[in-house]
Amino acid sequence: MAAYRYGTGLPQVAYFCMEYGLTAALPVYSGGLGILAGDYIKAAEDLGRPLVAIGILWRQGYTEQLIDPTGYPHDTFVNYDCSGLKDTGVTVPVRVRGEDVTCKVWLCDRYGNAPLFLLDAGYPGSPHAWMTGRLYGGSRQDRVAAEMILGIGGVRALRALGIDADVYHFNEGHSAFAGLELIREKMNGGLVFEQAWQETRREIVFTTHTPVAAGNEVHDHASLQEMGANNGLTYDQMRLLGGDPFSMTVAALRLAYMANGVSKLHGRTVHRMWGQLDGVPLIFSITNGVHPGTWQDARIKQAFETKGDLWAIHMDNKRRLLRYIKDRKLGNLSPDSLLIGFARRAADYKRGDLIFRSPDVIEPYLATGKIQIVFSSKAHPQDELGKQIIANLVKYGRRYPHSVVFIENYNMDIARLMVQGCDLWLNNPRRPQEASGTSGMKAAMNGVLNLSVEDGWVGEGVQHGINGWLLNFHPGEALSPGKQDEKDLQSLYKVLLQEVVPIYYNNRKHWVEMMTLSIDMSRWQFSAHRMCREYYDLMYTPVANNNKNLSLQTV
Numbered sequence: 001m002a003a004y005r006y007g008t009g010l011p012q013v014a015y016f017c018m019e020y021g022l023t024a025a026l027p028v029y030s031g032g033l034g035i036l037a038g039d040y041i042k043a044a045e046d047l048g049r050p051l052v053a054i055g056i057l058w059r060q061g062y063t064e065q066l067i068d069p070t071g072y073p074h075d076t077f078v079n080y081d082c083s084g085l086k087d088t089g090v091t092v093p094v095r096v097r098g099e100d101v102t103c104k105v106w107l108c109d110r111y112g113n114a115p116l117f118l119l120d121a122g123y124p125g126s127p128h129a130w131m132t133g134r135l136y137g138g139s140r141q142d143r144v145a146a147e148m149i150l151g152i153g154g155v156r157a158l159r160a161l162g163i164d165a166d167v168y169h170f171n172e173g174h175s176a177f178a179g180l181e182l183i184r185e186k187m188n189g190g191l192v193f194e195q196a197w198q199e200t201r202r203e204i205v206f207t208t209h210t211p212v213a214a215g216n217e218v219h220d221h222a223s224l225q226e227m228g229a230n231n232g233l234t235y236d237q238m239r240l241l242g243g244d245p246f247s248m249t250v251a252a253l254r255l256a257y258m259a260n261g262v263s264k265l266h267g268r269t270v271h272r273m274w275g276q277l278d279g280v281p282l283i284f285s286i287t288n289g290v291h292p293g294t295w296q297d298a299r300i301k302q303a304f305e306t307k308g309d310l311w312a313i314h315m316d317n318k319r320r321l322l323r324y325i326k327d328r329k330l331g332n333l334s335p336d337s338l339l340i341g342f343a344r345r346a347a348d349y350k351r352g353d354l355i356f357r358s359p360d361v362i363e364p365y366l367a368t369g370k371i372q373i374v375f376s377s378k379a380h381p382q383d384e385l386g387k388q389i390i391a392n393l394v395k396y397g398r399r400y401p402h403s404v405v406f407i408e409n410y411n412m413d414i415a416r417l418m419v420q421g422c423d424l425w426l427n428n429p430r431r432p433q434e435a436s437g438t439s440g441m442k443a444a445m446n447g448v449l450n451l452s453v454e455d456g457w458v459g460e461g462v463q464h465g466i467n468g469w470l471l472n473f474h475p476g477e478a479l480s481p482g483k484q485d486e487k488d489l490q491s492l493y494k495v496l497l498q499e500v501v502p503i504y505y506n507n508r509k510h511w512v513e514m515m516t517l518s519i520d521m522s523r524w525q526f527s528a529h530r531m532c533r534e535y536y537d538l539m540y541t542p543v544a545n546n547n548k549n550l551s552l553q554t555v
C-alpha cells in the first residue's frame, strides 16, 4: 500500500470529477459542481494536502451563450486556447463501442501539490474528438463515452503516470465507471467478482450532489453493453452494482465505503432517497465551501480583520460591477440604490423571474430605481424552458435599463464581480431542490447579504435579521407548483419591502453591522479549507487507516 505521501502522514487521494472551474480561461466547467471541484483543488494546495485530480479536457467547454438581437440566448461553441496545459506524453486506451480510443493526458500544474490531469480524445487528428468535445453536450451515448473516459481512462492514467492512490473520491456519479476498472484490475489479478468488489469498496468514497431522485442518471444495460461501459462485467454483476436500469448514483454508492451529501439538509435527503437500498454505505454530510482566495475580495478580508471601513470597500466593488455593466452598454445603474444580485443556472425550479410576477407590487420600485437587480445565467443548450426564463429576464432589462440588467454568458469572472459588487444576494428556488448552493457563500464572505430560502447550506449559516434574511417558504409537498410560487412570492415581497429596503435606505449602520456578521459567519464555516479538512479527517483517513490495519493483520 502506497500510503502517506510527502511525509504529511495523510492519504494520497485521487479525485474524479466531470468538470473543474479553476479560472474563466479554462472553461471545462458548467456550474456549481465544477466550481466546487476547482475550489477543492485550490484548498488542497493551500493546505498542502496530497491530492491528484482527474477530469476531461472539454475542447469546446460548455457553451458561450450570447443574447441575440431578439433577446433570446444563442449558443456558440469555440475551441478555446489550451496551450497553458502541459503534455504529459502519456496516452491511455479506452475501448468505446468496439473502437480503441486513445486519450492524451494533459497536466494543469498551477496548483502545486494538487495537480489536475485532463483526459482528451480531441487532439488534432483524433477520430474520436466528439467524445470529449462539449461538456454535457450531445446524446446519451456521448455522455456514456465521456464517463468511460473519465472513469476507466482516469484509473488507467493514474497507473500510466505511476501515481498510487490510497483513496478514490468520486465527486458525483459521473465517475462510477472508475469503480468498474478498479474491479477489473483485481479480477485480472485473480480475484472473483465478489472479492474484487469488496476490495474495491474499501478504497472509494462518494459525494452525491443530486437532491431529487429523478435527477439521477440512469442507463439501460443493453446500451451500456453496446458501449462497453460494463468493462467486462456481466449483466448480473452490473445489476448488482447499479440496479436495472443502471443508476450511476446507486452504483457509486454500492462501490463506496462511505458517502456524503453536501449540506446537512441534503445529507438527510440523500439518506431518505437511498438509505434503505441494499448495499448502500454510511451516508453523512460534509457541507460545501468556497475558496476564499478566489472569491473573497482581499480588501474586504483586511477591512474585516482590522475593523476598517467595510462600506467604502464595498462601494468600490459595487462601482466596479456597475462600470462593467455600463462599459458593455447593458444598462446604467446607480451606486446609491439597492442592488440585488441573482446569478444561477436558468432552471425552472430556481425561479429567476419570480420577483417580477406581481407587476403591481414590484414595477413601481423598478420604475423609480429604488430596487435594482442584476442577473446572470446560462441555460443548458438543450433546455428551451431555461432559455425562455433568460429571454424573460432580458425583456425586463430592456424595459427598465436603469434598474434591471442581464449579463450574458455567466462565468467565473462575472460571478466574482457580482458576489463582490451587489448589496443583496437573492436565492428563491422551489424547495427542497438545492443540494447546497455556493454562490451565496461567496456573497456572504464579501459582506453581500443573503436573502434566501432555507435550503441547501443556508440554514446552517444565515440567521434572519442578523447576518441576512430567510424566506419563510412553504415546502412543496402539499402545494402545487403554482400555489407554492404564489405564496412564496408574497413572502419574498414582505421581507424585501418591509425589512430589507427600509434598513438599506434608513439604517446604514445596521446594514454594515449585518455585513460584518455575514463575513464572520462564512469565512471559516463555508470556506473550502474547512471542507477539505473534513474530507481528510472524516472520510479519507478512516478509509486509509482501515486498509492499513487490514493489510497489517493479513501480513
Ligand SMILES: *Cc1c(COP(=O)(O)O)cnc(C)c1O
Pocket (backbone or CB within 6 Å): 030, 031, 032, 033, 035, 343, 344, 345, 410, 411, 412, 415, 416, 436, 437, 438, 439, 440, 442
Ligand atoms: C459559484 C458558481 C456557481 C454555483 O452557484 P450556485 O449558488 O450553486 O448556483 C455556478 N456558476 C459559477 C460561474 C459560479 O461561480
